[in-house]
Amino acid sequence: MSKKLLSRREFLRIAGVAAGGVVAASCVPPAAAPVAPAEPATGAEAPKAEAPAATAVTLAFWTEGWPEWIDPKIEAYKAVKPEVTIDFVTFKWGEMMPKLLTATAGGTSPNAIIQDRFRMAGWAARGGATAIDDFITKFGIKQEDYIPATWAECVWQGKTYALPWQTDGRFIFWNKEIFEANDLDPEVAPPTEDWAAMTELAKKLTKTASDGAIDVMGFVPTQTLGAVYGNGGDFVYAWANGATFLKDERTAFMDDPRLVETLTWEYDVQEAVGGIDAASTFSSGWPTTAGYSPFGAGKLAMMTNGDWNLANFAKYYPDLKFGMAPWRMKGDASNSTGFAGGFCMAIPAGAPDLPESFDWLQYLLSYENQIDCGVTLQAIPALIKAANSDEVIQSSPYPELRKMANESMQYANFRPVSPAGQNIQDLWAYPGTGRDWVLYGQKTPEQACADMQTEVQKALDEFWASV
């Protein structure tokens, strides 16, 4: 408290200087307000699960997409709970964050949200989300019914802050026609367990056009150049090599020799197919959106990418002949790793009408709606029974691949559940920084990993110092 008083006195002094003392007095309340934000609900005062009252309630529900899926659900929910009005508003991916943070600062958070799951720990650890364990018990929701990776990302320090909704996996895709043309067996998955062999294969499959630019690209493992060459691979390779990014909750492990090795390999593959110049010249011709895929157009032989491509291929490249398989552990062809991304549903801290909000979320997550999520959105439902149901599998344009993908999610890995999760994501997986230092030849893998270690450790230290 005394700290706060001090800052307020400090504030008055500065205000005096800034405004020449003339107007400061009239502005104290609005200016001082943000220093004392709305008190987030702490674990100790976790909400009591009570039966929803039958009085009229309006719930603000924010998402980053899927209006075409959610609108009908709102209609249907009206029949179940006529007294509840859902005030639904949707934004593009990534745009909801400033709004959510601003609203939270103003104590006007929405009742419920759909959140990218890897961000959940960052919010929960800082007190931005409501623990929902009581409701989970009350509604008889069982952790073991869900794909393990999806549930794990919703938990911070023993408390559950969200319910998993849907997920997506990462796999190696290969173009069977290109394989055939290069005298390779199109039915055999690339040797992902042998990194040196993958480098050779990438080189072999790369073809140059008459003007010296690349016509067909063999394989570029990283996401440095945007999503043209794939999505999520950087995490997959790190896991395939046994890296964990963190030693424990408080200690970063970005300078892990296995991460150095992973980056070195990514750089080697890129050099083998012609270097960063050639790779980026090729990729900048392909805007990263469904329907503009170089893989679909037969210009990219292999890629690590998400299972959502199945629906896109069926729509935009119905004649494409391709294979899809899990990425194997390094040096171990009998074991594989995977990457579960996806979204969860959560209740921001300080939101009113908790029982009604939770009831709405568990309605969206019912078995029927999980099936519908798999069928309509062609995503992988987080509920195992729904993910493996015939209805979902058979709804895919490629039922066998869909079955393989959904079943493999049982063993999929997930990003570090950490308040510094966003920092790791930024440095290791987002194009623009971190890993880019190596792939653009600015730093050695050792140096880059050491620098990433510094950044992530700094973020962790800052977090733990302020708890």
Added chain:
Amino acid sequence: MKHKRSLLTLLRGLQSRDTFWFYLFASPWILGFLIFSLGPMIASLVLSLTNYSVLMPTRFMGVQNYFAMSQDNLLRVSIFNTAYYALLAVPLGEVVALVLAMMLNSRVLRGRSFLRAAFYVPSIMPIVALSILWIWLLQPRFGLINTFIGLFGMRGPNWLGDPSWAKPGLILMSLLGVGGNMVILLAALQDVPVHLYEAAMLDGANGWNKFWHVTLPMISPAIFFTLIIGFINSFQVFTQSYVMTGGGPADSTLFYVLHLYRNAFEQFKMGYSSAMAWFLFIIIVGLTFVQFKLSSRWVYYGGQ
């Protein structure tokens, strides 16, 4: 003491005609400043001295955030990128806007309305809707821009894919947005009194002399305005890199405000980003002050 005296002068001044009318006409803004701007500005200054993160309890930190800025490697990169961008984009944009405005103001020009509208069009298009177009225009192999460069037998660069060309690529993009400045200068050219040209012609002045001794001084307030605003805005450049390059490749388009935004809204470091904002504020204030000081040498106000 000092404040008291200035308050007294103010009160005494109110009795004079000009002072009364000044404060009457300026009252909407003064009121708006007190309600909407002053509070948030001071609040952000106060927050810059805390570890404010919106979600967690806030603690007073003194100048620790400002000290932490000296340890921030990405911040150093972003300062370089931003200065690079501003120092190239503003002067280039000014010259292009001025040349366009003068050409479009020519009396002998046919289809003036259409041409003026054409040059203004890119300024009104939302960047977000056009990101794909830019990727295509700047594409190294088939892109329009490199195809054009190829006509002269040269090989164009890999614009947004090469760390040393990404900033020039964004500057090139910004040049298509000179419409705003062009309009301001065009409006200013209307206010150049015809009789000044007549007088100049009687003195036997040629085109260049008329431009240098009549046009330029007369529109200097508008040029001054576009320069000041240009620097203020380009030091806060954000949307292009946020939408198109995400700061890459290899941090080459990581601009100051993008770095600030990520700290604030992705890493919840609102206190730190407020300190960053005030550092930038001081830089821009200093730069603007210098520009105002220098302006007395070349800006000509007819009304004074």
Added chain:
Amino acid sequence: MAVSDGLRTPDPRSNWPRGMGLPTDQAFPAYRVLRPLGTLLLHIVLIAGGLLFVFPLYWLVTTSLKSDAQLFVFPPPLIPNPFIFTHYGEALKSVPLLPVYFLNTAMLTGLNLAGALISCTMVAYAFARYNAPGSRILFALLLATMMLPGQVTMIPLFLVFRGLGWIGTFRPLWVPAFFGNAFLIFLLRQFFSSIPKELFDAARIDGCGEFGQFWRIMLPLTKPALTTLAIFQFQWTWNDFMGPLIYISKQNMKTIALGLQDFYKTNSVLWQQLMAASTLMVLPIVLLFFFLQRYFIEGIALTGLKG
């Protein structure tokens, strides 16, 4: 108002070129040859440049008319074949609230325009015309409000609006316009400052009050500047994204810039429909500019008043 009427007398030689120093001087020997050549060159340069500048709009419109097959060809074809106009109807079907978004945007734009025209002209007049104690400091503060990145004042400003009880309404998006905008005030102040003081002194002697001078001399004399203000304010409100993102939390209160996000569906984007809606969004500003720009050639000849 004898003074301002006198000003409006057309200058018989107003057809003379202004601004651009094309060689029109009779004394210049090669005048007869060079002038047509210069004119031709001017047109060539401007038409070529104009085509380049108008290309983004052309691309936007043609993309909205392309078939799926043509959309996903690279490099993209310049001319749609066939032309498909149905995307406009489909856009309405996939985002049924589109007309509501347009209405919301139009309403906000109208209010902002009115607010800016009233407040900015007055405040700029104050800064350009009067020397008062504190006016320089206030002007410095005015400029300073533009220099702090909005990203850090966003949350404090939100709290101000919450304190006023305006969250959930349109008010945060239009009321501030009635209190002036620093950029526009600075812009107008620059234009107002170049109007000769003698005009106002003469008017004062004629018994014209301060408001009269503002209304009858300053505003009519600076129509190009006022037009510029109108265009800028219109375009800002029309295209504003961050404001509506932060303050609008109901689907049916969205503006068009925010509503365009509705075309981003799961793992895909309805490109042609997005471009169709964007075309409809851009069109009003293009038309507005086209029609307003004629005020740029309505400059007032101040012959005989100065120099």
